Each structure stands twice: as structure tokens, then as C-alpha cells.
Amino acid sequence: MNGKKITLKKTPTRKQNPLDRAHNFFEVALGYNLEEAKEEAKRCIECKKPTCIKGCPVEIDIPAFIKKIKEEKFLEAAEILKKENPLPAVCGRVCPQEDQCEKVCILARKGEPVAIGRLERFVADYEAKEKCQNQSLSKSSPEKTGKKVAVVGSGPASLVCASELAKKGYSVTIFESLHEPGGVLVYGIPEFRLPKEIVKREVEYIKSLGVDIVKNFFVGKTRTVDELMNEDGYEAVFVGTGAGLPTFMYIPGENLLGVYSANEFLTRMNLMKAFKFPEYDTPVKVGERVGVIGGGNVAMDSARVALRAGAKKVTVFYRRTRNEMPARIEEIENAEEEGIEFLFLVAPVEYMGDEAGWVRKAKLIRMRLGEPDASGRRRPVPMEDSEFILPVETVVVAIGQNPSPMIAKTTPDLEIHPRWGTLVVNEKTGATTKQGVFAGGDVTTGAATVILAAGAGKNAAKYVDYYLQNKEKQGIWEKLI
Amino acid sequence: MGYQILEKRVLGPDSHLLVVKASHVARSAKPGQFVVLRIYEKGERIPLTIANSDKEKGTVSIIFQVVGKTTQHLSSFNEGDEIYDFLGPLGTPTEIEKFGCVAALGGGFGTAVLYPLVRALKSKDNYVIVVNGARNEKFLILEDELKRLSDEYYVTTDDGSKGFKGFVTDFLRHLIENEHKKIDRVFAVGPVLMMKSVAGLTKKYTIKTIVSLNPIMVDGTGMCGACRVEIGDETKFACVDGPDFDAHKVNFDLLTKRLQMYKKEEEICLAKIIQKSSGE
Ligand SMILES: Cc1cc2nc3c(=O)[nH]c(=O)nc-3n(C[C@H](O)[C@H](O)[C@H](O)COP(=O)(O)OP(=O)(O)OC[C@H]3O[C@@H](n4cnc5c(N)ncnc54)[C@H](O)[C@@H]3O)c2cc1C
Numbered sequence: 001m002n003g004k005k006i007t008l009k010k011t012p013t014r015k016q017n018p019l020d021r022a023h024n025f026f027e028v029a030l031g032y033n034l035e036e037a038k039e040e041a042k043r044c045i046e047c048k049k050p051t052c053i054k055g056c057p058v059e060i061d062i063p064a065f066i067k068k069i070k071e072e073k074f075l076e077a078a079e080i081l082k083k084e085n086p087l088p089a090v091c092g093r094v095c096p097q098e099d100q101c102e103k104v105c106i107l108a109r110k111g112e113p114v115a116i117g118r119l120e121r122f123v124a125d126y127e128a129k130e131k132c133q134n135q136s137l138s139k140s141s142p143e144k145t146g147k148k149v150a151v152v153g154s155g156p157a158s159l160v161c162a163s164e165l166a167k168k169g170y171s172v173t174i175f176e177s178l179h180e181p182g183g184v185l186v187y188g189i190p191e192f193r194l195p196k197e198i199v200k201r202e203v204e205y206i207k208s209l210g211v212d213i214v215k216n217f218f219v220g221k222t223r224t225v226d227e228l229m230n231e232d233g234y235e236a237v238f239v240g241t242g243a244g245l246p247t248f249m250y251i252p253g254e255n256l257l258g259v260y261s262a263n264e265f266l267t268r269m270n271l272m273k274a275f276k277f278p279e280y281d282t283p284v285k286v287g288e289r290v291g292v293i294g295g296g297n298v299a300m301d302s303a304r305v306a307l308r309a310g311a312k313k314v315t316v317f318y319r320r321t322r323n324e325m326p327a328r329i330e331e332i333e334n335a336e337e338e339g340i341e342f343l344f345l346v347a348p349v350e351y352m353g354d355e356a357g358w359v360r361k362a363k364l365i366r367m368r369l370g371e372p373d374a375s376g377r378r379r380p381v382p383m384e385d386s387e388f389i390l391p392v393e394t395v396v397v398a399i400g401q402n403p404s405p406m407i408a409k410t411t412p413d414l415e416i417h418p419r420w421g422t423l424v425v426n427e428k429t430g431a432t433t434k435q436g437v438f439a440g441g442d443v444t445t446g447a448a449t450v451i452l453a454a455g456a457g458k459n460a461a462k463y464v465d466y467y468l469q470n471k472e473k474q475g476i477w478e479k480l481i
Numbered sequence: 482m483g484y485q486i487l488e489k490r491v492l493g494p495d496s497h498l499l500v501v502k503a504s505h506v507a508r509s510a511k512p513g514q515f516v517v518l519r520i521y522e523k524g525e526r527i528p529l530t531i532a533n534s535d536k537e538k539g540t541v542s543i544i545f546q547v548v549g550k551t552t553q554h555l556s557s558f559n560e561g562d563e564i565y566d567f568l569g570p571l572g573t574p575t576e577i578e579k580f581g582c583v584a585a586l587g588g589g590f591g592t593a594v595l596y597p598l599v600r601a602l603k604s605k606d607n608y609v610i611v612v613n614g615a616r617n618e619k620f621l622i623l624e625d626e627l628k629r630l631s632d633e634y635y636v637t638t639d640d641g642s643k644g645f646k647g648f649v650t651d652f653l654r655h656l657i658e659n660e661h662k663k664i665d666r667v668f669a670v671g672p673v674l675m676m677k678s679v680a681g682l683t684k685k686y687t688i689k690t691i692v693s694l695n696p697i698m699v700d701g702t703g704m705c706g707a708c709r710v711e712i713g714d715e716t717k718f719a720c721v722d723g724p725d726f727d728a729h730k731v732n733f734d735l736l737t738k739r740l741q742m743y744k745k746e747e748e749i750c751l752a753k754i755i756q757k758s759s760g761e
């Protein structure tokens with residue numbers, strides 16, 4: 001096994017058995033142990049011109065951190081990761097690696113790429129355990145700048161932006177509307193994919209840097225951006241409010257009882273812990289047959305949560321084919337192993353209910369793939385007279401989310417994209433159309449990924465700092481926009 | 482870290498008023514807005530209208546009726562206790578102008594909503610007729626306050642134990658048909674059935690009517706869609722687009738059904754909390 005020749009396959013990761021895990025909320029992938037990590041690290045040939053780095057949105061020095069694993073210098077490996085990515089334990093678990101770093105790993109030409117994500121997770125978890133045991137968080141507190149920055153939302157974009165600014169000596173306050181910080185990481189992505197302990201760890205770390213987190217504070221209603229800036233003394237604002245507005249299809253019967261947006265379904269389950277009802281007060285209804293509409297991560301999560309909450313049969317209805325599904329491959333495979341069914345090339349056109357208003361049936365139409373659309377994927381086209389009916393007791397609509405509109409609605413000078421509702425920013429600096437206000441993450445890109453949001457938060461922090469240091473100079477804002 | 486209860490008053494057999502320290506909310510609150518609160522770690526998020534707020538003291542008053550687990554549990558809270566989470570002000574404030582003669586009808590917990598509304602209506606020089614409805618005399622709340630604020634004040638009870646015997650709708654009909662009151666606008670807040678029948682009546686007389694809808698909510702910030710209601714042909718999120726809507730366009734039957742969604746689960750939870758409190 002240790003021969004010179006590189007194995008074509010990734011070192012497998014241990015997982016909970018599908019039959020067990022389909023009924024619990026514990027983490028599915030168990031992660032590498034030390035031996036496995038070293039084994040996998042050996043597969044990296046430390047390319048002179050590493051292609052993998054270009055595939056990572058934040059350009060982690062991948063061969064360098066993997067080399068440290070080979071040398072068993074795990075903490076140094078963690079340092080390398082953290083230079084570019086403040087949330088390695090999260091990204092190692094949830095990054096769509098097959099579309100990013102691993103896609104362009106040289107080994108992928110002949111066999112499987114180096115399991116970069118799994119190695120990243122291993123290093124981050126190792127470091128967390130060490131730190132926990134040594135408690136040696138030697139924090140040299142930076143010199144205070146005396147300037148206040150407000151960060152709106154507490155998803156990955158905001159968490160990273162806040163920590164970067166705190167490290168630069170700013171007094172940073174995060175304002176979050178929910179009762180728990182973390183954004184999608186706490187209310188959307190389920191425990192079995194991303195244990196909430198890990199998010200808590202990141203949040204605690206950020207607090208330890210002196211960042212103040214104010215929960216139950218809905219910017220736009222509790223206080224507007226203008227009030228924060230003009231009355232409360234915040235000299236800059238970072239908006240990281242994500243894409244939390246659920247999309248419905250607006251087809252007949254969508255308001256029947258039992259038809260959920262994925263956001264509601266997942267919020268009830270993950271944030272409110274409805275899967276522990278009645279120990280927790282928040283209920284959720286999961287019938288025997290559940291239909292999930294969509295093909296992305298959100299659809300996979302909804303389907304797998306529904307299964308764990310006791311559904312007998314969960315079917316994902318997707319209007320394209322498996323090849324076009326935007327979800328992470330690993331999660332599609334996990335879902336398949338767990339017994340989730342997939343029906344491709346179909347879309348719902350109507351839901352039918354009983355007298356009490358509960359959904360009972362879905363009417364679906366078959367699709368075929370036509371010409372490629374703007375996203376480059378072939379556009380699904382409905383086939384005439386192909387409708388058919390299936391019984392369902394619960395439907396989860398997971399067809400996408402749009403940026404949360406509240407901030408833009410209540411801040412007159414913020415420009416939004418007329419079609420997508422995203423905040424208009426300078427891509428390089430994150431500066432919006434309003435002086436002193438920056439933005440990043442899903443609110444500027446539409447629903448995307450954790451690493452892109454984290455990268456945007458980090459980048460914006462750099463320019464917030466630049467702006468605040470040079471604010472008095474003429475034309476400084478014009479330079480940023 | 483929670484939100485402290487500074488004052489508690491029992492208004493009726495099932496009605497309580499709490500004054501809660503929450504300066505962020507008090508500072509921005511406007512009539513018609515509400516809060517979403519969670520009373521303990523494992524609790525549900527529920528919406529309650531802001532009945533009053535004091536910017537100086539940084540306090541918000543809420544009035545609630547015990548109907549299920551959370552409200553039952555909350556009724557056991559006392560001065561000094563803390564509410565875990567208290568988010569607000571949420572929702573679009575009620576549109577208040579000088580309408581002329583306004584009838585403000587409240588039933589059940591709706592009476593709590595009337596209080597800030599009537600005050601705001603008076604501040605714009607409206608002539609306000611309040612009709613305060615309840616099952617029977619014992620359940621009437623805020624009588625003194627509403628009497629003091631309004632130009633005309635009436636009481637209806639289902640059993641006739643006080644005031645007019647019947648529903649608020651019957652009394653409104655009486656005002657319009659027998660007393661020939663010229664009413665320019667109606668606000669109706671209360672049980673869905675009451676709002677629906679008021680809407681039916683005022684539609685006949687083409688009096689613009691605003692209702693405050695109370696669908697089940699989770700976040701209260703527009704990110705889940707639990708609160709969706711049908712207004713005309715459109716689906717709206719009551720927590721951000723409302724809770725006030727044009728009564729003549731509301732699909733009340735859908736609202737009634739959607740409010741029943743967790744009936745079974747609510748009973749389980751209520752039984753649990755009652756058992757727990759009687760065991761102590
Ligand atoms: C179910 C699900 C699964 C996903 N799976 C993956 C995955 O496997 N891999 C991956 O890379 N990406 C995944 N994503 C996408 C990823 O989670 C997002 O791209 C990322 O979280 C965006 O981060 P953000 O910081 O921009 O915003 P968010 O994480 O959306 O956080 C925004 C925060 O702002 C708060 N907020 C909103 N408005 C206000 C306001 N006015 N005032 C105060 N607070 C406000 C919200 O409550 C929220 O907490 C998934 C998304 C979902 C929903």
C-alpha cells in the first residue's frame with residue numbers, strides 16, 4: 001500500500017452505516033484519523049505548478065499544508081489553512097470540492113484527486129482538539145483604532161469579516177436577527193453534515209477576539225443602516241445578510257398544509273430542533289411520503305432530514321438529470337445510499353389537497369432537456385400531455401433562495417440588481433453604492449457557497465480597513481467603488 | 482442576557498400584560514408592529530403585538546391570551562423573570578391617517594391590538610368608535626383604557642352578560658343599519674371567524690376594512706414563508722407584508738385551515754406543560 005506508485009483512489013473516509021444514519025442526526029462522515037490522513041497526504045505529488053490552488057476560491061496553498069501533514073506538523077498545517085480560510089473545519093466538510101480544488105488536482109486526470117477537503121477537515125479538527133486541551137489561545141490583543149464597525153448578519157461572510165476587523169483593532173458589533181449566530185450554518189445545513197459544535201467553536205473564537213454579537217436584532221426594523229451610521233457611531237457597515245428569501249413556484253395548491261419552503265422545514269428542524277419534539281416545543285409535520293422539489297444542496301438536506309424525521313419514502317423531484325444536479329456529489333451519493341429516491345426530468349404543476357386543506361397529491365409533468373441556458377446547463381422543457389399524479393403528504397420546495405430584501409428596502413442609497421435583487425458591489429473591494437457600506441456573501445452573489453462568502457467577508461474587511469484609515473482623504477470612496 | 486419582565490398584570494381569567502425591558506424594540510416600535518419571542522431554550526418562537534412602548538424607559542408591553550403551550554408557560558412568568566429572546570419591532574406599521582369616523586373592533590386577543598391602534602387613530606384626530614367583544618363579562622379586557630381613549634365605546638358579549646348580546650359584527654351592523662352611522666373605515670382584529678364576518682358585512686356597505694392577520698410564524702422576518710396568506714390572487718408573507726391587509730381581499734378560509742396545521746402537536750405540548758406545572 002505504501003509503494004511508490006500512487007493509488008488511483010482516495011483513501012476512503014469512514015462513514016456511519018447508511019441504515020443507522022438514516023435514523024439519526026449524528027455526523028455521517030467520520031473524518032480521517034491520523035493514519036488515514038497521512039496515507040492520503042502521501043498521494044499529493046507536490047506539483048511544481050500546483051493546479052489545485054487555482055481551483056480554490058481563496059487560493060489556499062494546498063501542497064504546502066499537505067506537506068505539513070506528511071511531516072506530522074499538523075498545527076503548522078492549520079496555520080497555512082487559516083491564512084487564507086478562517087473556517088477550515090466548515091469548508092473541509094461542505095465545500096463542493098469536486099467543482100473547485102479537487103476538480104483541477106493533477107491526479108484527477110488519471111484517477112481520483114487528492115482528498116483535499118477531507119485533509120482540510122482533519123487538520124482543522126486536530127487543531128481544535130489541541131487548542132481545547134492546551135487552552136493556549138495566546139491572543140495578543142491588537143491596538144485599538146477607536147473606530148466602530150457594524151456587521152449585519154452572522155453567516156460565514158459576516159463571521160469572517162468581523163474577525164478580520166477585530167484583529168485589526170476595530171470595535172466590531174455583529175447584529176443578527178435570529179436567536180443564534182451562524183447563518184445558514186446553523187439554520188440550514190443539518191447537524192449530520194455540519195455539527196453545530198463546530199459552528200459554536202468558530203463563534204466562540206470570534207467572541208474571544210472581542211467581537212460583540214447582538215442577537216434578536218433585525219437591521220432595517222430594529223434599527224436602520226442609516227441610524228447605525230448617523231446616530232450610533234458606526235463608521236462603516238458590512239452587510240452579510242445572505243440569501244434567505246425562499247422562492248415558491250406559485251403553482252396551484254402551494255399554500256396547502258404540508259407544503260413547506262425548504263427554509264421553513266430546515267429552520268424548524270435545525271434551528272428549532274423540531275426533530276426532538278416534544279422535548280423541544282416547535283413541531284414539524286413529516287408524512288409517510290415526502291416529495292422534495294429541487295436538485296441542490298438544499299434539496300438534498302431537506303430530503304435527508306425528512307428521512308431522519310421518520311418519513312417512509314422520500315422522493316426528490318428534479319427537472320433536469322443527475323448530471324446537472326448542483327448538489328455536492330458526495331451528498332447525492334450519501335442520499336442515494338440512505339434510500340432517498342430520485343425522479344429526474346419532472347416538475348410539479350399542481351398540488352391537490354383534502355378537505356382539511358392538507359396536501360395529498362402532486363401533479364407532475366415530464367421534461368426533456370433542450371438547448372443550454374445562461375448557466376450553460378441544458379434547459380428543461382415540459383413535454384405535452386405527460387402529467388401524472390403521485391401521492392404525497394409533505395412537500396418541501398427547495399428551488400432556490402433570493403437575497404433578503406430588508407436592508408435594501410430600508411436603506412435608500414443602496415442599489416440592487418433589478419433582476420436578482422442582489423446588492424450591487426465593486427467586486428474587488430465589496431464597496432456598495434452607499435459610502436461606508438460594504439457587502440459580501442450570498443446577498444451580493446445570490447445563493448452560492450460557504451467558501452465564497454467567507455472569502456468575500458475577508459476581502460471586504462481589507463477594504464473596510466483601508467477606507468477607515470483614509471476616510472478623511474478626498475475621493476477615497478470613489479476609489480473603492 | 483435575557484429580557485427582564487419589569488411588571489406583570491393579570492387582566493382577565495386568561496389575559497396577562499407584561500412590561501418587558503427591551504430598549505432596542507421600544508425605540509423603534511410603531512402601532513401595528515409585533516415582536517417574536519422565545520421564552521426558554523427549548524421554546525417555540527411566537528408573535529405577539531406590541532401593546533405599548535416607552536422609549537424613555539426602554540420598555541415594551543405585551544398582552545396575551547392563554548391559548549396553548551407557550552402562552553400557558555409564559556403566564557407562569559413573574560416580575561424579575563427573563564424572556565430568552567425578544568425580537569422586534571416586526572411587520573409593517575398600521576397605516577394611520579385622518580380617515581374621519583373609524584370603527585375599531587376587537588375580539589379575544591384582538592383587543593390587545595386595539596389599544597395602540599386606537600391611540601394612534603386619536604393622535605390623527607379621528608372620531609373613534611370602539612367595540613370591545615368577549616365571550617362573557619369576565620373575559621373583557623382593557624375596558625377603562627379603551628373607554629378613555631375612544632369617542633364612543635361599546636361592549637358586546639356572546640352571552641349578554643354585559644353590554645350588547647351577540648358578536649361584534651352584529652353590533653357593527655346595528656350601528657350602520659339602525660343608527661345610520663357614517664363610518665369611513667373599519668379596523669377589525671380578533672378570531673378569524675370574526676374578521677371574516679366583519680369583512681363580509683363591510684364589503685356590502687363598501688367600507689374599507691383593515692384586518693390584522695395572525696397566521697403561524699417562525700422567524701417573523703420574511704425568511705421561511707410559514708406565514709403565507711392569500712390576498713386577492715397573490716401570496717403574501719404576513720410578517721413582512723402585513724400583518725395588516727385589506728379585509729375584502731383576504732382568503733380567510735385558507736388562514737383558518739393553516740392555523741390548524743399543528744393542532745395535534747399543540748395538544749401534546751400543552752398537556753406536557755400543564756402536567757409539569759400541576760406536578761410542581
Ligand atoms: C440548506 C443549505 C445547504 C447548503 N449547503 C452548502 C454546502 O454544502 N456547501 C456550501 O459551500 N454551501 C452550502 N450552502 C450555501 C451556503 O450556506 C451559503 O452560501 C452561505 O451560508 C452564505 O453565507 P452568508 O454569510 O452570505 O449568509 P448566510 O449564511 O445566509 O447568513 C446570513 C445571516 O444574516 C441574517 N440576517 C439577514 N437579514 C438580516 C438583517 N436585516 N438584520 C440582521 N441579520 C440579518 C440571517 O438571519 C443569517 O443568519 C447551503 C445553503 C443552504 C440553505
Ligand SMILES: Cc1cc2nc3c(=O)[nH]c(=O)nc-3n(C[C@H](O)[C@H](O)[C@H](O)COP(=O)(O)OP(=O)(O)OC[C@H]3O[C@@H](n4cnc5c(N)ncnc54)[C@H](O)[C@@H]3O)c2cc1C
Nearest residue numbers: 527528529530544545546549550551552590695696697747
Ligand atoms: C402578528 C401577530 C400578532 C399577534 N398578537 C397577539 C397578541 O397581542 N396577543 C395574543 O394573545 N396573541 C397574539 N397573536 C397570536 C399568538 O401568536 C398565538 O396565540 C400564540 O402563538 C399561541 O402560542 P401557544 O404556544 O400558546 O399556542 P399553541 O399551542 O401553539 O396553539 C394554540 C392555538 O392557537 C392558534 N395559534 C397557534 N399559533 C398561532 C399563531 N402564531 N398565531 C395565532 N394563533 C396561533 C392555533 O389555532 C392553535 O390551535 C398574534 C399573532 C400574530 C401572527
Ligand code: SF4
Nearest residue numbers: 056091095100101117
Ligand atoms: S477551502 Fe474549499 S476549495 Fe479551498 S482548498 Fe479547502 S475544500 Fe478546497
Ligand code: SF4
Nearest residue numbers: 044045047052105106
Ligand atoms: S494538484 Fe493535486 S497533486 Fe498537485 S499539488 Fe495540488 S493536490 Fe497535490
Ligand code: FES
Nearest residue numbers: 701703705706720
Ligand atoms: S414568519 Fe417566516 S416568513 Fe413570515
